[in-house]
Amino acid sequence: MKPSLAIRISIHALLLAACAITLYPVAWVVKTAVTPRQSFSPSPNPWPSTWSLSNFRDVLGTHQGATWLFGRQLLNSLLVSASVTIVGVVLACGAAYALSRFRFIGRDFSLRGFLLSQMFPGVVTAIPLYILLDHLQLLNSLAGLVLVYSTTAIPFCVFMLKGYFDSLPHELEEAVLLDGGTHFDAFFRVILPLSRPALAVTALFSFLTAWNEFILAATFMSRPASYTLPVAMQNYVGDFSTEWGHFAAGAVLVSLPVMLLFFALEKHLIGGLTEGAVKG
Amino acid sequence: MTLGLVLHLVVWHAYHGAEESAFEHATLAFETANPGVSVELVAVPFGAYSYKLEAAIPHGNGPDLFVGKSNGLQEWIDRGLIDAIDAEVDPSQFVSGTLPPLIHHQRLYGVPLAFKSVALFYRRDRITKPPRTTDELVAIAEREHAADRCGLAYEAASLSYHAAWLHGFGGRILDDNNQPALDSAEAARSIEFVRMLANRHLIAEEATGQLVTDLFNRGECAMAISGPWFLSDIEADVRFGVASLPIVSSTGKPAAPLSEIEALMLPARSKTHAAALNFALFLSGKDAARLRALEGRQTVATAATWQLDEIKNDPVLTAFYDQFKLAVPMSQSRALQASWEPGQRALRRVLRGDVDAKRALAGAQAEIVATLRPAPPPAAKLPFAISLFALGLALLWWRQRAQPEVAFRSQPVAYVYLAPAAVAMGVLVFVPFVVGAAMSLFDYDGVHATFVGWGNFGNILRARDTSLFSPLSFYFALLVTALWTVANVALHVAIGVALALLLRSPLLRLRGVYRALLIVPWAVPNYITALIWKGLFHKQFGAINALLKVCHLEPISWFAHFWTAFAANLATNVWLGFPFMMVVTLGALSRIPRELEEAAALDGASAWMRLRHIVLPLIRPALLPAVLIGAVWTFNMFNVVFLVSGGEPDGSTDILVSQAYRWAFQRGHQYGYAAAYAVLIFLLLVAQTAFGRRMSQKQAT
Numbered sequence: 001m002k003p004s005l006a007i008r009i010s011i012h013a014l015l016l017a018a019c020a021i022t023l024y025p026v027a028w029v030v031k032t033a034v035t036p037r038q039s040f041s042p043s044p045n046p047w048p049s050t051w052s053l054s055n056f057r058d059v060l061g062t063h064q065g066a067t068w069l070f071g072r073q074l075l076n077s078l079l080v081s082a083s084v085t086i087v088g089v090v091l092a093c094g095a096a097y098a099l100s101r102f103r104f105i106g107r108d109f110s111l112r113g114f115l116l117s118q119m120f121p122g123v124v125t126a127i128p129l130y131i132l133l134d135h136l137q138l139l140n141s142l143a144g145l146v147l148v149y150s151t152t153a154i155p156f157c158v159f160m161l162k163g164y165f166d167s168l169p170h171e172l173e174e175a176v177l178l179d180g181g182t183h184f185d186a187f188f189r190v191i192l193p194l195s196r197p198a199l200a201v202t203a204l205f206s207f208l209t210a211w212n213e214f215i216l217a218a219t220f221m222s223r224p225a226s227y228t229l230p231v232a233m234q235n236y237v238g239d240f241s242t243e244w245g246h247f248a249a250g251a252v253l254v255s256l257p258v259m260l261l262f263f264a265l266e267k268h269l270i271g272g273l274t275e276g277a278v279k280g
Numbered sequence: 281m282t283l284g285l286v287l288h289l290v291v292w293h294a295y296h297g298a299e300e301s302a303f304e305h306a307t308l309a310f311e312t313a314n315p316g317v318s319v320e321l322v323a324v325p326f327g328a329y330s331y332k333l334e335a336a337i338p339h340g341n342g343p344d345l346f347v348g349k350s351n352g353l354q355e356w357i358d359r360g361l362i363d364a365i366d367a368e369v370d371p372s373q374f375v376s377g378t379l380p381p382l383i384h385h386q387r388l389y390g391v392p393l394a395f396k397s398v399a400l401f402y403r404r405d406r407i408t409k410p411p412r413t414t415d416e417l418v419a420i421a422e423r424e425h426a427a428d429r430c431g432l433a434y435e436a437a438s439l440s441y442h443a444a445w446l447h448g449f450g451g452r453i454l455d456d457n458n459q460p461a462l463d464s465a466e467a468a469r470s471i472e473f474v475r476m477l478a479n480r481h482l483i484a485e486e487a488t489g490q491l492v493t494d495l496f497n498r499g500e501c502a503m504a505i506s507g508p509w510f511l512s513d514i515e516a517d518v519r520f521g522v523a524s525l526p527i528v529s530s531t532g533k534p535a536a537p538l539s540e541i542e543a544l545m546l547p548a549r550s551k552t553h554a555a556a557l558n559f560a561l562f563l564s565g566k567d568a569a570r571l572r573a574l575e576g577r578q579t580v581a582t583a584a585t586w587q588l589d590e591i592k593n594d595p596v597l598t599a600f601y602d603q604f605k606l607a608v609p610m611s612q613s614r615a616l617q618a619s620w621e622p623g624q625r626a627l628r629r630v631l632r633g634d635v636d637a638k639r640a641l642a643g644a645q646a647e648i649v650a651t652l653r654p655a656p657p658p659a660a661k662l663p664f665a666i667s668l669f670a671l672g673l674a675l676l677w678w679r680q681r682a683q684p685e686v687a688f689r690s691q692p693v694a695y696v697y698l699a700p701a702a703v704a705m706g707v708l709v710f711v712p713f714v715v716g717a718a719m720s721l722f723d724y725d726g727v728h729a730t731f732v733g734w735g736n737f738g739n740i741l742r743a744r745d746t747s748l749f750s751p752l753s754f755y756f757a758l759l760v761t762a763l764w765t766v767a768n769v770a771l772h773v774a775i776g777v778a779l780a781l782l783l784r785s786p787l788l789r790l791r792g793v794y795r796a797l798l799i800v801p802w803a804v805p806n807y808i809t810a811l812i813w814k815g816l817f818h819k820q821f822g823a824i825n826a827l828l829k830v831c832h833l834e835p836i837s838w839f840a841h842f843w844t845a846f847a848a849n850l851a852t853n854v855w856l857g858f859p860f861m862m863v864v865t866l867g868a869l870s871r872i873p874r875e876l877e878e879a880a881a882l883d884g885a886s887a888w889m890r891l892r893h894i895v896l897p898l899i900r901p902a903l904l905p906a907v908l909i910g911a912v913w914t915f916n917m918f919n920v921v922f923l924v925s926g927g928e929p930d931g932s933t934d935i936l937v938s939q940a941y942r943w944a945f946q947r948g949h950q951y952g953y954a955a956a957y958a959v960l961i962f963l964l965l966v967a968q969t970a971f972g973r974r975m976s977q978k979q980a981t
Contacts, residue, residue, distance in 0.1 A: 008788075011782050011785075011788065012789075012790075014782055015779075015782055015783070015794045015798075018779055018798060019794060019797045019798060021855075022797060022798055022800060022801060022855070023797060023800065024816075024823075025801075025809050025812045025813060025816065025855070026800050026801070026804060026809070028812045028815075029804060029808060029809070029812065037515065038297075038512065038513060044822075044823035044826040044827070046823075090700075091700045091701035091704060092701060094696075094697035094698065094700060094701060095697060095698050095700075095701035095702065097697050098694040098695070098696075098697035098698040099698070101694075102691040102693065102694035102697075103690065103691060103694075104690045104691050104692065104694040104695065105690050107694070110698060110702060113702075113705065114705070115908065115909065115912070115969060116962075116966065117705060117709045117710075117713070118909060118912045118913070119912055119916075119961070119962045119965035119966065119969075120713050120716065120717075120958060120961075120962045121916050121918075121937045121940055121957075121958045121961055121962075122916075123918075123937065123940050123941050123944055123954060123958060124716035124719060124940075124944070124951070124954060124955045124958045125712040125713060125715075125716045126331075126335075126712075127334075127335055128711065128712035128715035128716055129708070129712040130335040130336075130339070131339065131715075132707070132708070132711055132712060134339050134341065139341060140341075147704065147708055148708060150704060151704050151705050151708040151709050154701055154704070154705060155705075155909070156909055158701065159905035159906075159908070159909055160864070160902075160905060160906070162905070163901055163902050163904065163905045164902065166901060167871070167901055167902070183693055187697075197867040197870055197871070198867060200867070201863055201864060201867050204863070208802065208803070212805045212806070214325065214327075214328070214807075215327065215328050215331070218324060218325050218327070218328035218332060219328055219331060219332045219335055219336075222290075222322060222336070222341070222343075223320075223322065224322060224323060230805060231325060231328075233805070234325030234326075234327055234328070234807075235296055235323045235324075235325050236296055236297075237296075237325065237326060237327060238294065238295075238296050238297075238326050238509065239294065239326050239509075240396075240489070240507055240509040240510075241297075241489065241493075241509040241510065241512065241513055242489075242490075243296060243297055244490065247808065248808065251804060251805055251808045254805060255800075255803045255804045255805070258802075258803035259796065259800070259803055262796060262799055262803065263796060
């Protein structure tokens with residue numbers, strides 16, 4: 001069933017318009033980044049009048065003594081975000097599976113608990129969290145950041161995955177159990193492979209949660225070499241003035257890996273399911 | 281050098297750019313002169329600076345020394361965050377006026393590094409002689425305006441800039457006893473003066489720091505008011521001069537800006553005071569100060585440095601020096617903090633032409649007094665315990681009644697799957713939550729906590745001291761928050777689902793490209809895009825008004841009216857949030873077998889019917905959790921509201937969570953009160969989610 005030409009043209013027109021609106025502010029970030037100045041011009045034209053890589057050179061070239069700071073911080077960010085993605089998704093998978101497939105005492109309570117945890121504004125919990133990490137000896141360590149970010153990402157992941165697991169027919173596992181497999185076999189061999197789209201969404205989400213955060217990271221980490229990239233980028237923003245060029249170049253550099261990740265995950269994100277399994 | 285004997289000092293600062301590198305070079309010089317000491321400089325982002333200090337110092341994780349500002353002094357001392365400097369410091373070593381702001385109860389709390397105040401920048405290609413009086417300033421601005429440029433650019437709606445005019449007209453922010461004194465006739469006259477400048481288009485409208493820089497660099501504005509930090513923003517080809525602000529013609533007094541002192545301060549409980557002080561004195565010494573002045577363009581507090589020829593003959597630095605002699609030191613008191621937001625609000629209302637200066641200032645004064653009002657009285661613990669117990673019982677009874685126990689066979693294997701996540705959440709989320717919630721029962725300013733029972737809640741719910749419909753009242757913010765949440769979630773879902781449906785067809789060309797481009801808002805840090813959206817909505821220079829002009833429509837002053845400001849926030853947040861819903865929907869759509877729809881199409885179902893009866897019901901289960909959690913996030917979406925409208929106009933677009941933030945950090949650190957806000961937000965969200973769930977269950981059956 002191929003749609004008619006008129007419909008196809010209008011679909012493209014709508015998508016093009018949406019992309020234009022979406023990219024307009026982003027073009028601004030790029031313009032500010034490639035303009036070799038630290039000011040920020042608010043004229044309506046988002047097309048850069050000059051092209052220069054000097055801001056990128058400055059941001060990429062930050063050093064502290066012999067340490068290449070940008071490289072270290074990029075590594076920190078990648079380590080933290082990748083760990084959060086793994087820890088968050090693994091923990092959430094288990095919890096979501098339990099909530100979706102089993103009846104047990106405390107089920108309702110846990111289900112609500114995950115949602116409730118998103119409701120208390122961070123304005124008041126950050127200082128207690130700091131004290132807690134201090135007691136656990138996790139201040140100024142990437143592991144501490146990974147734990148904190150994971151708990152931020154888990155509730156959403158649990159919800160997404162539980163919703164997804166709910167929609168998978170129970171017969172799939174029953175078949176495994178009948179063949180003499182355990183629940184664990186069913187979970188690892190059947191459920192997880194079928195859940196690739198939901199896993200991709202939650203992985204992307206967990207990654208982004210960790211990738212863009214800076215307030216907690218700036219508070220918990222006390223060495224430039226242990227900062228994550230967003231903290232380093234925030235250093236260009238001052239009390240009175242902001243180095244817009246550097247900040248924008250940093251934003252572009254910070255966003256690129258996310259774009260790459262999205263490209264990598266896209267296949268799984270959208271079309272990861274065999275139709276036969278769903279028809280059940 | 282024997283490694284074991286090296287003393288290690290950690291110094292925190294929030295400098296960037298030239299100031300940072302000058303600071304680094306001065307530190308290197310210190311290390312060369314003192315081989316037994318190594319100094320580690322840690323640049324902390326300004327946005328997290330005071331927060332980090334307040335968290336780290338009480339727990340012994342602070343630095344050995346940090347760069348702080350004089351205006352936060354009283355609070356830091358009250359909270360036991362800094363120690364006095366016990367060594368003898370020779371006052372003649374420093375520029376006069378730089379020590380008193382660092383003295384509290386006859387004790388010195390910092391070694392001054394630099395002073396900062398604003399002054400007048402002018403472009404030499406436009407103005408040969410800077411104006412000495414406001415009459416001259418107006419005359420120059422008139423001339424520039426006649427040539428289709430603007431005369432003066434500065435952040436007119438910011439109280440820290442306006443203070444110069446306020447003082448020039450004889451008014452002040454606080455009186456001698458540190459009580460708010462904004463409701464004077466002199467203050468009203470100063471605001472009327474600026475209003476006159478705005479009405480005659482002599483100053484740039486809605487000027488932000490970025491706009492001032494841009495206008496000055498492009499030569500659109502011949503004069504700007506800014507501080508030393510502006511120097512690094514001016515482009516190399518601009519010839520400019522710096523002068524003191526003019527004398528106010530009607531009073532004969534100079535317009536005196538606020539000044540603050542940057543100093544090295546000693547955190548409490550650090551064990552390296554002597555070595556840290558040694559470093560501080562080195563940095564404030566003549567040579568290090570010379571480096572900071574020449575390389576970092578700092579207006580240093582070291583007297584001897586100003587005797588050096590290269591500094592003495594620097595017209596820019598000396599202009600700031602002259603201006604500093606006339607400046608008014610910023611008060612250390614907390615009352616100044618509390619005056620900031622209401623004073624600024626009054627200023628904006630008058631500049632918008634909503635109300636005359638006198639009435640606006642009277643309103644501001646009342647607001648300051650309301651913010652600083654006495655804490656709720658201490659409460660006895662027994663009646664509180666009884667009421668809490670009764671509340672608990674009532675809750676238990678209600679739950680018991682609502683959900684009769686269903687008998688089922690528990691499957692213990694579930695706990696194996698659940699436990700890791702539950703434990704992590706329990707420790708890292710539940711514990712801080714309980715501590716935060718407990719804070720709401722105290723009057724707590726960061727140091728002194730008094731148990732007040734339900735006192736904070738009583739004050740919030742009775743909307744004490746403010747009218748029910750004032751933007752400061754809880755109920756008003758609640759209404760705005762509800763509206764905000766509903767509008768955002770509806771648009772997120774509508775746009776996200778619509779785009780996902782457009783992107784659905786596997787035959788669509790460039791599908792992957794569209795999908796990747798449309799997710800971009802999610803990938804770029806929202807801090808920077810929120811600021812760009814704010815720029816797009818600028819009245820004079822924003823792209824959106826430029827677009828309106830092309831369509832022959834009147835430009836809109838977006839942040840002057842509630843609905844337009846709300847719409848600006850909404851547009852930003854919808855832009856930030858739709859990719860998330862789009863991705864979730866795409867994931868859900870991919871699982872709907874095409875055959876189902878094709879069969880329906882063969883049976884004669886129209887596209888709309890297929891969407892309505894097949895597609896939407898099938899993606900609902902996947903969308904529902906996203907909507908529930910999206911609603912919670914939107915309810916607490918602080919960044920957008922704070923960065924785009926900033927609560928404008930008059931704090932009316934503030935949502936509950938930004939109000940809580942203001943109570944915690946901008947209105948004299950009333951943490952207990954803010955925590956009570958947070959608890960109420962939590963309870964509201966619990967109710968909202970329960971309601972949403974019930975509605976969706978009803979719909980499903």
